[in-house]
Amino acid sequence: MSFPSLKIGDLVARLPIVQGGMGVGISLSRLASAVAQEGGIGVIAGAMVGMREKDVVSDPIEANTRALRQEIEKARSATRGIIGVNIMVALTTFAEMARTAVESRADIIFSGAGLPMELPRIFLDACEQKKEQFRTKLVPIVSSSRAAGLIAKKWLMKTGLLPDAFVLEGPRAGGHLGFSEENIFDSSFSLEKLISGVVDVARSLEDKAGRAIPVIAGGGIFSGADIARVMNLGASGVQMATRFVATDECDADIRFKQAYVNAREEDVTIIHSPVGMPGRALENEFIDAAREGKKKPFKCVFHCIKTCDPQNSPYCIASALINAMKGNLDKGFAFCGANVGKVKSIVSVHELMDSLRREYDEFMAGFWRDRSPAQ
Ligand SMILES: Cc1cc2nc3c(=O)[nH]c(=O)nc-3n(C[C@H](O)[C@H](O)[C@H](O)COP(=O)(O)O)c2cc1C
Numbered sequence: 592m593s594f595p596s597l598k599i600g601d602l603v604a605r606l607p608i609v610q611g612g613m614g615v616g617i618s619l620s621r622l623a624s625a626v627a628q629e630g631g632i633g634v635i636a637g638a639m640v641g642m643r644e645k646d647v648v649s650d651p652i653e654a655n656t657r658a659l660r661q662e663i664e665k666a667r668s669a670t671r672g673i674i675g676v677n678i679m680v681a682l683t684t685f686a687e688m689a690r691t692a693v694e695s696r697a698d699i700i701f702s703g704a705g706l707p708m709e710l711p712r713i714f715l716d717a718c719e720q721k722k723e724q725f726r727t728k729l730v731p732i733v734s735s736s737r738a739a740g741l742i743a744k745k746w747l748m749k750t751g752l753l754p755d756a757f758v759l760e761g762p763r764a765g766g767h768l769g770f771s772e773e774n775i776f777d778s779s780f781s782l783e784k785l786i787s788g789v790v791d792v793a794r795s796l797e798d799k800a801g802r803a804i805p806v807i808a809g810g811g812i813f814s815g816a817d818i819a820r821v822m823n824l825g826a827s828g829v830q831m832a833t834r835f836v837a838t839d840e841c842d843a844d845i846r847f848k849q850a851y852v853n854a855r856e857e858d859v860t861i862i863h864s865p866v867g868m869p870g871r872a873l874e875n876e877f878i879d880a881a882r883e884g885k886k887k888p889f890k891c892v893f894h895c896i897k898t899c900d901p902q903n904s905p906y907c908i909a910s911a912l913i914n915a916m917k918g919n920l921d922k923g924f925a926f927c928g929a930n931v932g933k934v935k936s937i938v939s940v941h942e943l944m945d946s947l948r949r950e951y952d953e954f955m956a957g958f959w960r961d962r963s964p965a966q
Contacts, residue, residue, distance in 0.1 A: 605630030607828030612677020614638025627672025680705030703732025734769030736788030763811030815950025844918030
């Protein structure tokens with residue numbers, strides 16, 4: 592029974608669990624290495640990773656790429672497990688960050704918040720310029736089979752490369768969502784309904800790729816039983832984020848983690864992010880004030896998100912998320928998944944993985960019992 596491994600090309604994760612990248616500063620090397628050490632895939636969030644660097648305002652590209660390199664090195668020195676990075680397409684530093692991840696030998700780049708059409712070109716350019724065959728796997732994060740198909744078609748046409756896997760992020764995920772506000776609560780867009788379409792796209796590409804293209808499903812996965820259910824629908828693994836916030840090793844301030852423990856289901860809200868996408872977050876006075884028009888336009892020190900229009904945004908999303916990560920929730924807000932209300936305590940990554948494994952085993956034992964012929 593027990594968890595099957597997750598294979599992405601020649602990488603084999605003992606547990607089929609990817610810790611979703613969480614910006615700003617929620618998943619850095621500490622959390623990522625703890626997850627990787629347990630046998631999952633740990634992911635460092637690239638968004639504003641250079642926030643603590645002295646030159647982040649004067650030279651944001653240098654500050655962010657340097658900090659990303661250092662976080663990857665720190666994670667590497669803590670574990671021999673699989674370390675990925677999450678680089679959002681919407682970042683103005685996307686190309687430099689992706690290139691840095693490849694050159695720093697990140698095992699995997701996960702990329703969403705837009706379609707990562709340029710990712711394979713950036714990868715090939717890095718290989719060519721460094722005269723080295725890097726092995727970084729390229730994994731788009733999508734919200735539909737259509738996006739998966741479009742990305743694969745464009746990558747193949749322009750570079751001959753295909754994705755090494757897909758992450759399918761459903762509408763119950765935390766942070767920015769790849770769905771319109773109407774579709775977030777429309778059951779025809781549920782993660783469970785979307786899986787088979789993306790799995791079909793992945794399967795249709797496998798002959799050309801000459802390898803398996805696993806689909807990793809995320810957004811609202813809370814228990815081991817949830818993992819079993821989406822894997823029974825064709826996913827090869829899961830991406831989970833909210834559960835990893837409430838761990839000792841999560842890189843956020845304890846007040847951020849405590850906000851998760853205190854959250855009730857009715858505290859979860861959908862915001863219109865200055866990024867131009869809906870986002871799921873914990874409602875608080877900061878969000879209420881922005882909604883009521885009480886927040887003032889701000890001076891933008893570094894245009895970090897391509898789609899952000901600082902002149903017409905009620906607040907700076909980077910500052911709001913950095914404040915929240917530091918525990919100053921009155922000056923920002925916490926992104927969260929739809930299931931945050933079920934989080935009851937802060938545990939170690941090891942304890943979390945153990946409980947997920949137990950729940951998975953229990954669910955699968957029942958699953959096979961129900962299917963075995965009556966004695
Ligand atoms: C606090 C927080 C920050 C997030 N930041 C990012 C991010 O920087 N980039 C990204 O692609 N996804 C981000 N996400 C989405 C997660 O990586 C993940 O796919 C999703 O939350 C999974 O759903 P779950 O939280 O219900 O497990 C974030 C989610 C949370 C909760």
